[in-house]
Amino acid sequence: xxxxxxxxxxxxxxxxxxxxxxxxxxxxxxxxxxxxxxxxxxxxxxxxxxxxxxxxxxxxxxxxxxxxxxxxxxxxxxxxxxxxxxxxxxxxxxxxxxxxxxxxxxxxxxxxxxxxxxxxxxxxxxxxxxxxxxxxxxxxxxxxxxxxxxxxxxxxxxxxxxxxxxxxxxxxxxxxxxxxxxxxxxxxxxxxxxxxxxxxxxxxxxxxxxxxxxxxxxxxxxxxxxxxxxxxxxxxxxxxxxxxxxxxxxxxxxxxxxxxxxxxxxxxxxxxxxxxxxxxxxxxxxxxxxxxxxxxxxxxxxxxxxxxxxxxxxxxxxxxxxxxxxxxxxxxxxxxxxxxxxxxxxxxxxxxxxxxxxxxxxxxxxxxxxxxxxxxxxxxxxxxxxx
Ligand SMILES: [Zn+2]
Numbered sequence: 300x301x302x303x304x305x306x307x308x309x310x311x312x313x314x315x316x317x318x319x320x321x322x323x324x325x326x327x328x329x330x331x332x333x334x335x336x337x338x339x340x341x342x343x344x345x346x347x348x349x350x351x352x353x354x355x356x357x358x359x360x361x362x363x364x365x366x367x368x369x370x371x372x373x374x375x376x377x378x379x380x381x382x383x384x385x386x387x388x389x390x391x392x393x394x395x396x397x398x399x400x401x402x403x404x405x406x407x408x409x410x411x412x413x414x415x416x417x418x419x420x421x422x423x424x425x426x427x428x429x430x431x432x433x434x435x436x437x438x439x440x441x442x443x444x445x446x447x448x449x450x451x452x453x454x455x456x457x458x459x460x461x462x463x464x465x466x467x468x469x470x471x472x473x474x475x476x477x478x479x480x481x482x483x484x485x486x487x488x489x490x491x492x493x494x495x496x497x498x499x500x501x502x503x504x505x506x507x508x509x510x511x512x513x514x515x516x517x518x519x520x521x522x523x524x525x526x527x528x529x530x531x532x533x534x535x536x537x538x539x540x541x542x543x544x545x546x547x548x549x550x551x552x553x554x555x556x557x558x559x560x561x562x563x564x565x566x567x568x569x570x571x572x573x574x575x576x577x578x579x580x581x582x583x584x585x586x587x588x589x590x591x592x593x594x595x596x597x598x599x600x601x602x603x604x605x606x607x608x609x610x611x612x613x614x615x616x617x618x619x620x621x622x623x624x625x626x627x628x629x630x631x632x633x634x635x636x637x638x639x640x641x642x643x644x645x646x647x648x649x650x651x652x653x654x655x656x657x658x659x660x661x662x663x664x665x666x667x668x669x670x671x672x673x674x675x676x677x678x679x680x681x682x683x684x685x686x
Contacts, residue, residue, distance in 0.1 A: 309410075310411065314403060314407040317407065318399055319395065320347070324340045325340035325341075331393060334388055334389040334393065335432075335434060335435045336388035336432060337388075339473070342475070348367065348427055351406060352369035355413060357370055361475055362442075362477045363456075364456070364481050365470045365476060365477060366443070367475075369424065371422060371425075372422055374420050375420055376422060378421040380485075381487055381490065382426050382489040383405035384426035384427055384428070385398045385399070385401025385431070386429075386430075386432070388430060389432060398431055400492055402426075404492045405426075405492075406425060408423070424486060428440070429475075435460045436458045436459070436469075441466075442481070447482075452480070456470075490637070509639075510633060511638045513631035514591040514592060515593065515627075515631075516591050517590040517626070518627075519588040519589075519590075519623060520623045521621065522585050522620070523545055523583065524582070524621075525538075525540055525541035525616070525619075526538075527574070527580060528580050540580050540581060542581040542584060544616045545567075547616070551608040551609070552565040552588065552605065555601060555604045556601065559592070559597050559600055563597050566588070567587065569585075569587040593632075605622075
């Protein structure tokens with residue numbers, strides 16, 4: 300019987316060093332990392348990761364989409380392991396921590412257990428998912444999505460990058476098309492430590508939070524049809540201005556999201572005037588809407604209020620507005636037992652100027668888990684670490 304460990308501490312200096320060791324694969328002059336999935340730098344970090352896992356006594360295997368699984372045996376091998384991990388690929392202007400923290404923290408957990416001579420009841424499996432970032436191949440998180448059955452392996456293997464290279468060809472070029480069919484490695488739970496991708500923890504002066512849910516998402520494609528007319532000769536009361544109508548919709552979206560806040564956000568991130576001209580009143584605009592909440596009832600209310608507001612604006616301004624819901628992802632709620640029992644996590648103190656770039660992983664954004672911003676397709680549970 301293994302000894303019962305209480306408040307077992309990781310070696311934070313060793314984790315810090317390990318993170319910086321991987322940062323040399325794809326290092327950029329200003330201290331960031333450019334390590335696109337399945338490229339030569341990704342191969343280097345994967346080779347390093349495999350070697351480090353094997354040195355820690357883990358058995359490494361790779362699935363048909365290149366996701367890496369490093370297994371530490373448990374006392375009861377009839378039970379599926381607990382998965383720990385994240386990803387080692389980065390955005391083109393990525394940082395040292397996004398994804399890397401979760402993968403290498405998992406390795407640190409295993410090293411700590413090894414040092415303490417602890418055998419766990421169930422096995423532990425560290426996972427490095429292929430292409431979580433989605434910057435070279437779309438969609439993001441494609442290998443983990445295939446793992447839970449959202450895509451077939453063949454579908455993902457045929458996806459191409461901007462140069463026309465398929466995922467399958469890229470896997471072969473770095474030698475990481477594994478033999479195990481996707482989904483073969485079962486996991487009972489999945490725990491991911493991740494840097495925060497929003498500003499909330501930083502603004503509140505906190506170092507870590509526990510993700511209790513993934514936001515639900517509503518994506519709409521919208522179109523406004525008014526009437527193009529002369530900017531000089533059309534009196535204001537007789538206009539059917541698509542852009543002025545969109546302006547009202549933008550403000551309506553903002554106030555509706557605020558009304559249902561703080562657990563609601565709404566964004567109009569794209570708008571294209573069909574035939575823009577300085578002296579023509581815009582007659583047609585295509586636009587998108589993105590609404591999110593981790594509460595299904597709030598999502599329904601956002602949809603209802605938005606449609607009502609848009610109908611009112613369209614009638615008053617005598618324009619036609621069509622709204623198509625093109626994606627509806629319900630919220631995901633994580634295992635409340637694990638989410639309610641976070642253990643203290645010791646990370647090195649970090650002090651640098653703050654950074655607001657979404658994908659940046661500069662040190663100002665580390666040492667915290669995400670609060671709620673990752674949109675995940677995985678149906679397996681994901682929580683901040685409890686180990
Ligand atoms: Zn990430």
